[in-house]
Amino acid sequence: MIKLKIDGKSIEVESKKTIIQVADEIGIDIPRFCYHKKLSVAANCRMCLVQVKNIGKPLPACATQVMDGMEVSTKTKFTKEAQQSVMEFLLINHPLDCPICDQGGECDLQDTAVAYGTSQTRYAEEKRVVINKNIGPLISTDLTRCIQCTRCVRFLKEIGGVQELGLVGRGEHAEISAYVDKSVESELSGNIIDLCPVGALTSKPFRYKARTWELIRRPTISIHDSLGSNLEMHIKDDHVMRTLPKENDEINECWISDRDRFSYEGFYHSDRLLEPMIKKNKKWQKVDWEEALDFFTQNIKKIIKRDGEDSLAFLHSPQSSLEESYLIHKMANQIGSSNIDYRITQNNFDFSGAWLGCEIREIETFDNVIIIGSNLRLDQPLLANRFRKMVNNGGKLTLINSSDHDPLIPLEKKIICKSGEYKLQLIKMLRALYEIDPKKIKNEDVLNLIKKEKINLDTLEWLKRFIRGRNKKAIFLGQSALETKDAGDLVLLANALTESISGIFGSLSNYPNGVGLDLISHKQELHNLKEISEKNISAFIALNIDPKNDIRSKINILKTINKAKFKTAITPYFGEEFDSFDCVLPMAIFTESSGSYINIARKLQTIKAVTSPKGQARPAWKILRVLGNYLGLDDFEYDSSDEVLCKVVHPKKRLTFPSISTKSLDPNWTLSIDDANETSEIFSLEQSDMIVRRAASLQEKKRKQLANNKKGVL
Amino acid sequence: MTTLSKIITKKIDNELLKYPKDQKKSAVMAALQFVQAEEGWLSNDNIGEVAKYLDIPEIAVMEVATFYNMYDLKPIGKYKLSICTNVSCMLRGVDSLVSHVKNTLNIDFNQITHDGKFCLKESECMGNCDAAPMMVINNEKMHEKLTPEKFDSIIKELK
Amino acid sequence: MPDERIIPPAQKKSFPLCLATKHLENPADINTYLSIGGYETIKKILNEKIAPADLLEQIKVSGLRGRGGAGFPTGLKWSFMPKGIKGDKYLVCNSDEGEPGTFKDRDIIRYNPHQIIEGMIIGAYIMDATVGFNYIHGEIWSEYLSFGEAIKQARKAGFLGKKILNSSFSFDLHAVHGYGAYICGEETALIESIEGKKGQPRFKPPFPATHGIYGKPTCVNNTETFASIPWIIKYGGQAFNELGVANAGGTKIFSVSGHVNNPGNHEVQLGIPFAELLNMAGGIWKGRKLKAVIPGGPSTALVPAHEIMQATMDYDGLSKIGSSLGAGSLIIMDDTTCMVSVLKRLSYFFYEESCGQCTPCREGTGWVYRIIKRIIEGNGRLDDLSLLKDVSNKISGRTICALGDAAAVPVLSFIKHFEVEFEYFIRNGKSMIETSND
Ligand SMILES: Cc1cc2nc3c(=O)[nH]c(=O)nc-3n(C[C@H](O)[C@H](O)[C@H](O)COP(=O)(O)O)c2cc1C
Ligand code: SF4
Ligand code: FES
DSSP: OEEEEEEEEEEEEOTBBBHHHHHTTTTOOOOHHHTTTTOOOOOSTTTTEEEETTSSSEEETHHHHHHHTEEEEEEEESHHHHHHHHHHHHTTTTOGGGGGOOOOEEEEEEHHHHHOSSSSSSOOOOOOOOOOOOSSEEEOOOOOGGOOOOOHHHHHHHSOOOOOOOOSSGGGEEEOOOOOOOOOOOOTTTTHHHOOOTTTTTETTTTTTGGGGOOEEEEEEOOTTTTEEEEEEEEETTEEEEEEEEOBBBTTOOOOOHHHHHHHHHHHHHHHHOOOOEETTTTTEOOOOOHHHHHHHHHHHHHHHHHGGGGEEEEEEOOOOOHHHHHHHHHHHHHTOEEEEETTTOOOOOEEEOOSSTTTTGGGGEEEEEEEOOOOOOOOHHHHHHHHHHHHHHOEEEEESSSOOOOOSSSSSSEEOOOGHHHHHHHHHHHHHHHOOGGGOHHHHHHHHHHHHHOOOOHHHHHHHHHTTTTTEEEEHHHHHHHHHTHHHHHHHHHHHHTTTTTTEEEEOTTTTTHHHHHTTTSSBBBBHHHHSOOOSSEEEESOHHHHHHOOOOHHHHHHHOOOOOEEEEEEOSSGGGTTHHHHHEEEOOGGGGGEEEEOOOOOOEEEEEOOSTTTTTHHHHHHHHHHHHHOOSOOSSSSSHHHHHHHSSSSOOOOOOOEEOOOOOTOOOOHHHHHHHOOOOOOGSSSTTTGGGHHHHHHHHHHHHHHOOOOOO | OOOOOOHHHHHHHHHHTSSSTTOGGGGHHHHHHHHHHHHHSSSSHHHHHHHHHHTHHHHHHHHHHHHSOOSSSSSOSSEEEEOOSSSSHHHHHHHHHHHHHHHHHTOOTTTTTTTTTTTEEEEOOSGGGOOSOOEEEEEEEOOOSSOHHHHHHHHHHOO | OOOOTOOOOOOOOOOOTTTTTTTTTTTSHHHHHHHHTHHHHHHHHHHTOOOOHHHHHHHHTTTOOTTTTTBBBHHHHHTSSOOOSOOOOOOEEEEOSSSSTTTTHHHHHHHHHHHHHHHHHHHHHHHHHHHHEEEEEEOOOOHHHHOOOHHHHHTTTTTSSSSGGGGSSOOEEEEEESSSGGGGSSSHHHHHHHTTTTOOOSSSSSSSTOOOGGSSSEEEEEEEHHHHHHHHHHHHHHHHHSSSSSBSEEEEEEEEEESBBEEEEEEEETTTHHHHHHHHTTBBBBGOEEEEEEESTTSSOOOEEEHHHOOOEHHHHHTTTTOOOOEEEEEEEETOOOOOHHHHHHHHHHHHOSOOSSSHHHHHHHHHHHHHHHIIIOOOOOOOHHHHHHHHHHHSSSSSSSSSHHHHHHHHHHHHHHHHHHHHHHSSSSOOSSSOOO
């Protein structure tokens, strides 16, 4: 600990901190442009110059480490004069186009100029003009406004994992550019819009749509992956105009993925279902809610009467909130059907209770990690960044994957194999562990299975390195591993392995509310997707699912569904994919409804609606409640989603989660030819759900990427 | 897309020996120089190829190629004539030499003669000021203590 | 013990120490260097296993100050290199001389490359460095090639590589080539450049001694600094120190250019009176009169004739008259020189060569240049001079590297000494000086 003074205030801080970090902590404002707490220090803008006692020239607060006995002044004439002169230099070549600049109102340069600049300009020479570049459909450039702070360059290199932008040229001629006319491809690219302290990089979809001061800001979270990134929706006239990150160090830090940022365009796609519709005489008809509800109730009752309760099946989306899931389960249950599932991309249902196994930010602290079956950057772009940081901190990452999708992280080891072989890889590791220390493995079935396996020297060698010492180690199963036919065994084996080496086992499932839905369903005796697919189903109810595109499971559930006589979808969108349905009820999307979600790290987050639902759409929990009433089910009276939530989580008690459970292992397993050839396909992040698939700019970016056929990005 | 010639990749491989194995990027300046010496100038494609060969992002190579003055990102004709106009040369009359050169070749700085033979560049100090004024041809051949007459005879020889 | 024959009488100022082989036949060849006792010092060190600390002590005693411009005591700098750590440590010779008027390192490379190499080997031995680079100015191609040849010769002779002269000491050296960026002379920009990046200086601290090339400990010294090392170790630090004057030990190569009869390099003892040096360069050409001198390269302040004629060429001597020794690059201007035009060219240089990362340097150098250009074009305003001074003062001391400071120096010193000339130009739209073109 060292002692110093800033503006007369005495404080004690850790050494190794910089003046700006300390000042930020104690609320002393130092202007800055190039400094950003999550990026490397460039110290190039010189805006943060401060006076340090006994030093003749002003020092950059962002790059100067505090020292014992240091006396820093941020408000003296000396400091002011230095800051003012930097401000003057920054403005001489900066266009005075604030009135038409999208950054107006939230521009660091504008704000700082007002606070630290002088009013008159002494620059009478010609101003610099920079030609704009097209760097893709998401980000608009106005490079004459650029102040060369290089935040965007550093972000893409350090957080994005690969340098996509550069400052080309030298001196005054230096300008931000991509290679020739290349677009920026990072799945985190939108963050450079936030990072740019001026209006040089702005959001293309948002361009000229609104002035910032007209916008109302409301918090929400993202439901496009399993992190639950915190968002701030900017709203004008009950319309989401843009999405920004809301800082949460535990989850998304100050970043969000492009999918989270630009999916809002999908909210207003013309496919939005605005009124209930029913099919009469094979023709769709718009009806009011009452008629739709009557229609639904009559048909369901008819079917129950004729084919029995068990002929009803329910599928809901992994994006469902706790409240929605609770109500649809309750409905199935009270009707008397156990045909309900949400795991619409899985092929194996022999496990439950898997989660990240640690806090999200803890990932950065691991020393040794193995990830099996994950296209990290596509599944959860921000989790990929945590692993990237782990490697930057000296951690080692091994990736076992069926595709050679580049995580943009330096890997310790990479094993590319068929996804059917993941299990064999784990067995080899356990076998090697057995060789190292036979006592470590406790599970009998595992022991029996691995004893038959020949020891693989290569595996032995790297596993030795992996388990060495008291290092923090972990094994994670990614989404594509969890989607294999072996998923249950993979969980069992990975869990057994990490237990025996005192490591952590984690799931990188990208189900947005997977942990929450597991919490609701695991206690109940239910038929899973596979079992349902083998039954005769007469009535089918889909909640927030586009059966054609969302169900990625190889289990042929679609055939079963198609045979059903009466099909209802509670859905925000309507298109030809619902042609075979009989009744569609318009539901609100997540930003138009309240709801609760539990992220992959078991964090519960409850959000409120940020706008009202479009048209006649209603929050799904309300729709389910009313359907319950119409069907005459007991205890379906809820005034608010909070009341529903209370049924799932006790407001006063801590959440308790099921521990990992798996079915038993077949000790006679050997790798069959079929399994050996199983590969999981790479699923692009632009296809993940109904909203994203309708977000125009994201789709445009995707199209461009496919056209350029860039390596690594699908 | 063309690929780097064998001769060039061999030269680059040689250069790489100067640096640790995981620091291939260090060879980028030399690699660009080899390519430029062979091709005359650096096209975007050349830059992309060097990036690929050294396994670094194209934009990182672009940054280097645009930072250092001696890389030419546009065609320079057969002979690039770089003349230093900095103070020591200026004091020794480079300005009148430059007027002579411009008149003789009928071009300005950064232009190429009609026959595509000569390109004129203004250069910063070449660290050769005792031989002012001077000119370097294609970044390699230095001509010292230039006079209009000397210049004329050099050009004559090249024509 | 100092060799009596080597120490010249005090009155004989010319002293080829770094340029020891220049007057010999085939000066750059290893045999020539061996013939004057070259590489004997490193042989002796390795044979007798002389402790690095003892050698470092001699460097400290010698009073050698870095010849790259800043004049930092070399012995002190070398003592900053961390000891006893694993992995590579780098030693870099800075031959990027790009400061206008400087061409001394060129001559050392051209005529006496092996003395640089031996100096680096000794330095590596002292600092326990494993790999060395000589970063050579992009514009001098043949010197780059010839230095590469010299390295080959030295390696073949067993002075470079693994287990040098069968000792346990290993060190290898490579030549690398700049490609046209003055800023790469700045040591951290040079390090970035060796890493294959744009030459943009890094903020210090951390200093190269702890975070240099690839984040490894690195020591950067000027060519002339390294070339002085073998002599110092051979004859002792004290002998070297006695060559110069107080606070300025040893010899210095002065590059003299501009309006003199014989431009060129002169290696002399530090402390030589300017007038004597001017004589060695043949005096002002064409029988004209001296007007002013830039004594150490454009980043040192301009000195008018009457002041420089009284000065001695050493650190204190020049600082007394408000300038500095810099790299020892004298740009001599006769009385037909238009100071406004010279300043325009110099400010263009700094504008053109600014790496562009820091705001004051990037924006300020362009601003300054444009104002002077406007004055030259006949559109000057009377308040331009105070504006020029103010802008320069606002660049100075506020940037990452010293280029920003350097850019301010000519503006301030030219206006200080020749304000009348500037005012005349502004008022009349033309120069006060009739520049002759012959
Ligand atoms: C803009 C700028 C240019 C420089 N150019 C050179 C150069 O060309 N050669 C050189 O030796 N040092 C140059 N230096 C000084 C170096 O940064 C460094 O101080 C020097 O190489 C150290 O060597 P020395 O201690 O032996 O002088 C330059 C410094 C600055 C700020
Ligand atoms: S002072 Fe100039 S040259 Fe030095 S780092 Fe800053 S911008 Fe670059
Ligand atoms: S914020 Fe410190 S220099 Fe830019």
